[in-house]
Amino acid sequence: MQKNVIQHGDARNLLAGVQEASVALSFWSPPYFVGKEYERDATYESWQELLKSVIAGHGRALKPGGFMVINIADILCFEDPNIPRFQSMNIARQRSPITRDMVLDAKAAHPNFNRNQLAELLGCSEQTIDRRLNGNNIRGGKYATQTKVKLVGGNLEKYAEEVGLYLYDKRVWVKDAAWANSKWVSNSLKAVSETEDIYVFWKPGETVIDRSKIPQKEWKEWANRQVWYIDSVRKNDDHEAKFPLELASRVIRLYSSEGDLVLDPFMGSGTTAVAALNWGRDFLGFEKERKYVELAERNIKSFLAEPRLAL
Template identity: 65%
Template sequence: MLEIEPSSVALSVWSPPYFVGKQYEKGETFESWQTILKKVIENHALVLKPGGFLVINIADILCFKDENIPRIQALNISHQKCKVTREMVLETRQKYPHYTRYQLAELLGCSEQTIDRRLNGNNIRGGKYLTQTRVKLVSHYLEKYAYNIGIYLYDKRIWAKDPCWANSQWTTNSLKAVSEYEDLYIFWKPGEYVIDRSKLSNQEWKEWGSRGIWFINSVRVNNDHEAKFPEELATRIIRLFSAKGDLVIDPFMGSGTTAIAAIKTDRKYIGIEKELSYVTLAEKRIQETTFVQTTLNFASFT
């Protein structure tokens, strides 16, 4: 990013790694992950032009491993295959006080694990020996890193995707909600920016331009990249927060979605990506898009 001309970028659009165990995140600690975000955000103090925007698509970490939290207990009676209840075990143990749990299990026709669970309430979510998880909010990290370099949180939107993103089939086995949305944090570098209502149609302003929640289906197949975001998401951000001819960058280019959206909306783009396989993928998709756009423009001109 430091090779980009200072104060030349009108809009930066990116979705960083989420620290959820993807292949390209191997070896990262929570601390090193924060360092990456901090450095990339800090670089925007140089490359963003005054009045420019930085839009980060990210979600909170819903399963953050924490060895210090209590074991999370969940008695899911809907999924109990054994009809033996705690009351039945207590009643049997009262009759046979010297029985071991193995003997109680044989008498009641269940496993010794069932006896243990009914007596001790150790229905531990995720298993007895796995590190427990909790929700970890990440937005305050982004806000702090940006605020410290003079870039300020201007707005926020919610991308409402669809539950089949996680093959959820519209339900979970716990009381936790299905993951069906992500956040868009919109930062602004002080300076004048232009409000041009003609960039969108009146219908588009009503449907999404002025709305806080964007309903966009997630990418159905991630067979060439683990975490693609939909082109429609990048397109809306680019159309709303930049103008034709502006320079748009993506410091985590991945499969090239931001570049493709920029090409189709007549913006210039710069994409940065460290994984060679994704660079190759992005270049291929960009070349295909450029060819199609050139063909369409030629047909329109003739």
């Protein structure tokens, strides 16, 4: 398979054409199953099958001692119709001073009153009576399917171990708080999303550790640190889910050496390819969306027309 070229197609199929034990590092960020345009037809089961199949292809593609690094986040709004409804009373947003006890006292005094009559008596709306009696402060609305947090790391570990890859390390990328994607949490006790996980899997074999390839100052600042503070991409106008060049650069510098082959089976806008070329590596890139193949090719061409990046 030709190096430094974006291959158009499904990574599950293209991985079979990668020369065995030729990839020193695979760095990728798969679909997150959060409703992006390019995953519109996916189910949770088909998404898991995609991850499992792509990871399986790395069992033969990676060199012994090589690494597979996956950037992914847990699903913070995983729909589950079987979980109880989340009920909460946000006192700061409560527009009526009427309490449940006040409604119960009114019902005791007027047992034949319906909700409308109770509302008129207490000077509030019928909806307030209903909420106080039935606890209908349901997150997302009375008829909404409730959501929960779904952890994904355990599945990745399981799929990797099935093909002889083992979790070597885990880092955390702290990015900008995702206010635009997390408005539903702004009035609850749930946190706003501002981290993603970086899972580092190792294929058994000798791994060369060469600390001279990264300046000592950077070892102290980030290479030895579990938590990486890197700003998010400022604009996602040409691709919905770009990760920053600095993130790809750190992974490539840390887990590969000059002249190595770096794989990204979900190439997207081409960030991994640009980082690999910038730091003296070759790349293999797969992308199933034709428009993103063309986007990545433009970004790589633009990089090649300029001097090496000052990172």
